[in-house]
Amino acid sequence: MNFDFSDDQKFLQQTARDYLAEHSPLSACREILETDKPYADDLWKGAAEMGWQGAVIPEEYGGAGFGHLELAMIAEEVGRSLAPIPFASSVYFATEAILNAGSDEQKQKYLPALASGELIGTFALTEKAGQNSIENVEAQVSGGKISGVKFPVVDGDVANFAVVAAQGDGGVSLYLVDLEGQGVERETVKSFDPSRSMARLTFDGASADLLGEAGQGAALTSHLLDRAATLMAFEQLGTAQACFDITKEFTTGRYAFGRPIASFQAIKHRLADMWCEIELARSNAYYGAWALSNDEDELNVAACVARIQASEALEQISVEMVQMHGGVGYTWEYDCHLFYRRAKLLAAVLGTPAHWKDKLIDRIESASAD
């Protein structure tokens, strides 16, 4: 039994943690949250120099040629530091989509620039409020031109291109769309967590380049979401751990009734429960990483349990973080709200836990029918 990351992978994680501690303290996240700047561009460049954006991109395309286990370690640290960069959009979504479904030409065109951080990519699926299904997207492609609205799109205002799901060419398909070209209008929409930006994309005859097989958009998206959810689970895990560590430190240092509030069972028992939730989230995320890095069919279940537990643990812990800080936890000045916002944003953007639970039962059922 070797259900653990290797020493080399943990070393890479420590390197990432040290780098982000220096270059992405919580004040960096706060700066993006409080200003009009959409993301930390210096940090984005620094991350690229560390090779993170290109972690799983093969060396022939200018990447570092690591595997998904290494990327998972980096994702956890990105989450821990609340790094205000479009990492998930560009790496877990755009890069994964092209690696999986791109033609050699598309790979040549996009991957080196994604690895170097010159290009930022994102994924545009959702069109309106509610739980949308891929089969019902309304955006249309005809004659290589796309029309329709995608809303909301994470990092849609800063990305150079998007992987877009649309009807056309024999059903729902995925397309690569240059967001800086003709026929694209983008509008920044106020984000629940302004350290991550959100946009409405309106397409009116923009050029759309088919990604993967025509009519395979639903299957490609489903697989892409599994991969992204697994990586996102590590990001959520890192965020949850940071939330927990800060709360533990605060409750140990804060005195009331003559003793540290962490000595009261009303606090310490909840901290114990929170720790259990993080450990379960960690175990399920590892399962996802194992399935992802080995290309196992089981990824369809592993991604669900990783996503569900990471989302629920993070939400619970971020809520407790504010509560256990008491009055100051509710102030703009303290950092609790950075986590409280990020937790909810990450749970919302990739399909909610309820959505993944429904998917999980479908998959268990179809596996048992085989």
Add this chain to the structure above:
Amino acid sequence: MDFNDTPEEAAFRAEARTWLDANAELLSPDESNANLLDERDDPDTIQSAKDWQKKKADSGWACLTWPTEYGGQGKTSIQSVIWNQEEARYKTPPNIYGIGLGMCGPTIMTHGTDEQRQRWLPEMLSGVKVWCQLFSEPSAGSDLAGLRSTAVPDGDDWIINGQKIWTTGAQFCDWGILVVRSDANVPKHSGLTYFVVDMHSPGIEIRPITQINGGQGFNEVFFTDVRIPDAQRLSEVGNGWAVAITTLMNERSSIGGGGGGGGIRDLIELARSVEVDGKPALEQSGVREKIATFYTRTKGLKLTGNRSLSALSQGKTPGPEASLGKLVGARLAQEMAAFAMELQGAAGALNDPDASPQAAEWQDRYLSIPGLRIAGGTDEILRNIISERVLGLPSEARADKGIAFRDIPSGPPSN
């Protein structure tokens, strides 16, 4: 990262299987071995358990992790886990040795004299003598150090009076480990002494306790002027608490490992077979949501266990974090049983193996699980252990610190 045995582990597993194939019968997929706490075992069952232990001991498959000088095999913890995994696949008598081999043996190894080790360990290992634990009392459960049974010296002996409770298997045991108060004039942890008692001594009376599920796995044990020779004292006089801690640490590592959470497959099967509004319950969103949550947590527990096994495999010692399995697992098992009964509608109110869905398995579980949340450290004690030993949080203020035991407030008598 993988879930596979190392080549050495695989070789050891194959060796274990070879011996088990030759000496036991495989369980069929729908079979499981009886639980010790379910019923009062008859003498034949006890004898068959002794025969099985003897067979293992004779062939070198007993007490794998014990040092060879005490008859063990000097194997690693991961090898012991592999053996347990393999043995669990075969039809075997109830395990009546868990407390002895898992808790009493290691305590005697750590704190006993050479003479005591030679006297007790070989017969414990070969299964000739069965051991029980006499710690909890009616007024001292989670607060074990508040126990009241007394030991008074008398020549070369000690005279024991008082009552112990929740003693698993006392009715068929030969020896017991016993913590009693030898001095009530000092703070509670300082006045305890630890003994080994012959369960066949005059003055010991054993009465079964009937549990809410009707089982009788536990006992009350009454001591009236029971004589214990001083040679059976395992701690310094007044230092029994330190020795008890050794025993309890071993209890947690043996109980905490597994955790509940079983039965998710059964629950899914049940949700397929019962109907809600004319359709299989599993098609209803509320049901799907619940079952997916249970599935996610069940997986999380199993995988957390795999992480602990990986640590063992790397030669590390899993610490108090093993408490997670029992804390999360027992609650999960209770919630699953409650939900399964709810899925059955009015039939959830039955407890009839012939008439209830899935042979009333869920009703049985619902009645058994409360014990799991209490035995071997209540949920609340486990949260203390996690918060203090794993997370390093400060301990709760106590009203009994530094006070002589006799002066500690104890509230009105409970009966």
